Amino acid sequence: MTGWLTEAVPRGRVAAFRTLVYLFVAADLVVFTPWVRSRVDVPGELYQPLLIGRLLPLPTPTPAVVGVIFWVLLVVALLAATGRAPRLLGWTVFALYFEWMIVAMSYGKVDHDRFGLLVALAVLPTAGRARHGDPTRTEAGGWALRVTQIAVVCTYFLAAWAKFRFGGFDWATGSVLARAIIRRGTDLADLIAQVPHLLIVAQFGILAFELLSPLVFVVPERWRPAAVGFFYSFHLVTIATITISFAPHLVAMTSFLPLEKVRPVLRARQFLARRSRPDGDPTPTAPATSLTVPDPAVDPAPSA
Template sequence: MSAHTNPEGGTAATGGTTARRPWPRRAAGAVAGWLAPEVPLARVAAFRILIYAFLVLDVTWVRASVIPHGYVPDLYQPTWLARAVHLPPFGPQVGTALLWVILLGCAAGIATTLWGRWQRTTGWVVAAAFWVWMLNSQGYGYVSHDHLALMVAVTVLPTVGAATLRDGDASQAAGWALRCVQLGVVATYVGSAVLKTLRAGTPAGWANSAVFVWAIMRRGSALVTWTLNYPWLLILGQWALLILEFLSPIVLWLRGRWLYLAVAVFVAFHAMTFAAIGIHFLPTVICWAAFLPLERLPFLARLRRAA
């Protein structure tokens, strides 16, 4: 058997063997495979139900300010994106109608996931309504960066199409949607670390500051007020947080137990901040589920075996 060089730079072997693809194509294929891995459709179906169920909680508790905003339209200062789409302030009646569109859309989204049809239609309705809801909400002051991954999730889930809890087939569309959510989760932490650095001038400038002291004095619970007597401990905590945020992209390449450990660390961190200063970050915490093999949950596995 002999080999010769093909015109594109790869090596082709005679005798029936397949020619090796040029390295740019191999690299592009590897990137595409990473961005859109094949994952079970049941995983994205379970994630879809989780997201739509959480949206109900989000619009009725976490970001429930849209309807009250209708009484003070003069305070509306739209974000760049809201200005780009010419989104005006709206009154409480419109806010109430929008709330019901989201609630009914989420219920329909869960139902269609269980049914196996109309998932794109209900998904796009929920995505559009929730984007309008959030753009209005963010026009009255604080921009919720903890919603980044959630906004990505509601946008990409309709692109997957039909997926049920019983569906064991693998899909690149499902993998791409979940990867987008994963990137949104990681971007939340990296963006936070970068913003801290920009505001303080250097990473050390923020990590050695009194941010934790200020936060605990302002809204700290009895569980952490004792740490004010040990400022060095709070400095260590700030360094740990900054390092954790900068290193968060590593989770995109972890697998198995190491991935589960990383997810547990981040979720535990948010549980600690909620217990310490009342900040929960639930929208991001929910989206960590995009890293997990939800289809392996015992009741879902039994459901597929029974199908």
């Protein structure tokens, strides 16, 4: 079990995953959750902190506090994406983003698509230094990725458990998807809803997918990217039909992928280098130099 938890991975994979995660944190602040800054405009008595917020305890957020968290977290996340000071910057990003999420989720709605990302932020500082493209393997980095993978799978499996806990078997036979389509469905969802019994079949399929998600760990290594691709296709359909993105979860799920093989900066440099060569010549060549060796049978010997 210990060997599985700490299975070594290339340091380049850890570096790529870390850069992706921290860049998403910065994007999350300005694209996906900028509304958190407006939450503090409501009366303080509407702030009902999560259990962790009550245990710490954390103060009721004010515009000044949330503004400081926003700007400091934005700058630190961008710095952490470079790979510098992975422990200091990593722990700082985790602490600030954790507080950002407590503020966001303490006004009545808790999103479970953040669990995998929060776990990734918590374990990445333990992976130590890692450079892009480095093929040397690290057990510490492997542990960080494995724990993130477990969190991703738990998000699915525990979602199924929650459905049975609060909705019972009626969740599968009820009108859950129908209500979701009425609230936020797309034109594609409207077409699907017209097919008799298809939504009920889809609800059974969702439960089966979530309950069977742990099997991704026993899939042979060569087939695992295909299994993870199926996970992504599930969310693609979700976005296309009921416009729920699960963006943080999708970022955490890249912990399953060989990210060290995707090096956009290197690919861009190679592309620009090819474009800059004349006539599309893929390899620059040095000018040819001809050396003529005189043939004594033909050329006369030089006179003294």
